[in-house]
Amino acid sequence: MFAVFWIEIHKQIKMSHCREFDTGDMIAALKFADDLRQRQAAGEYIRHISMSSENTNSVGIPSAAIDYHWAEHKIAA
Numbered sequence: 463m464f465a466v467f468w469i470e471i472h473k474q475i476k477m478s479h480c481r482e483f484d485t486g487d488m489i490a491a492l493k494f495a496d497d498l499r500q501r502q503a504a505g506e507y508i509r510h511i512s513m514s515s516e517n518t519n520s521v522g523i524p525s526a527a528i529d530y531h532w533a534e535h536k537i538a539a
Contacts, residue, residue, distance in 0.1 A: 463516045464491040468498050471507040485518055 464483040469476050483491040495513050502508040 463518055464488055464513060465515075466491055466495045466498070466511070466513050468511045469509045471509065488515075 463485055464487065466481050466483070467478065469478050471477075481494060483494070491513060495511055498508055498511045502511065
């Protein structure tokens, strides 16, 4: 799945928006984001245009490997 997020400003009121696209509609999502950027360039009050994707085929909770251990080590100078 893909999602395009943006903020529109009308009379100093910021409204956040999101439009979702199916997994096979990446081209449509990119075109929609580009259309928003063109409207922004034309002077419309549209800000913070971004696109995000999600892998719908992933299994389980997104995280690092269970046995992974991270530690910060300082090197003595």
